[in-house]
Amino acid sequence: MRPTLTHVALHVPELEPCVRFYETFCGMRVIHERAAKGSKIVWMAEPGKEHSFIFVIMPGGQDRNLAPTDYSHFGFAVDSREQVDDIARRAEATGCLIWAPRDEPYPVGYYCGLKDPAGNYVEFSYGQPLGPGSEAMPIP
Numbered sequence: 001m002r003p004t005l006t007h008v009a010l011h012v013p014e015l016e017p018c019v020r021f022y023e024t025f026c027g028m029r030v031i032h033e034r035a036a037k038g039s040k041i042v043w044m045a046e047p048g049k050e051h052s053f054i055f056v057i058m059p060g061g062q063d064r065n066l067a068p069t070d071y072s073h074f075g076f077a078v079d080s081r082e083q084v085d086d087i088a089r090r091a092e093a094t095g096c097l098i099w100a101p102r103d104e105p106y107p108v109g110y111y112c113g114l115k116d117p118a119g120n121y122v123e124f125s126y127g128q129p130l131g132p133g134s135e136a137m138p139i140p
Contacts, residue, residue: 006052008056008074009055009056009058010056010058010118012060012118013117013118015040015058015059018057019044021096021116025087028044030044031043031050039059044057063119064118064120065119070121073120073122075122075125076124077125077126077131078125079133081101081126085112087114087124096116097113097114098115106127107129107140108128109125109127110126111124111128112124
């Protein structure tokens with residue numbers, strides 16, 4: 001029996017802006033919330049993945065203050081280059097775009113990066129051997 005990755009827990013400075021960010025840009029939705037220690041804890045998942053992988057978001061954290069050259073990030077796959085471009089346009093309009101869309105050699109593909117309200121970086125990519133539609137792609 002091997003361990004299975006089921007969630008990432010994030011302490012964030014403010015809960016609601018982070019929840020809105022992950023709903024708006026990542027298509028995640030709140031699947032559970034509860035009061036705990038005088039605050040609220042939220043579980044978020046992509047539709048259909050509620051039993052396989054979630055974000056647990058809790059208030060009371062500090063801004064991540066990642067350097068512009070820090071590529072620590074959460075990665076989300078999208079269905080097309082146009083979706084990467086659309087996300088980048090929307091992010092630029094709200095002031096959270098950190099990496100404009102760009103092409104990198106396989107296996108990186110086409111991607112852009114956003115900064116969530118807690119300072120975490122979030123990548124949206126197309127053409128990586130990960131995510132829906134990548135089953136026929138070779139693993140590097």
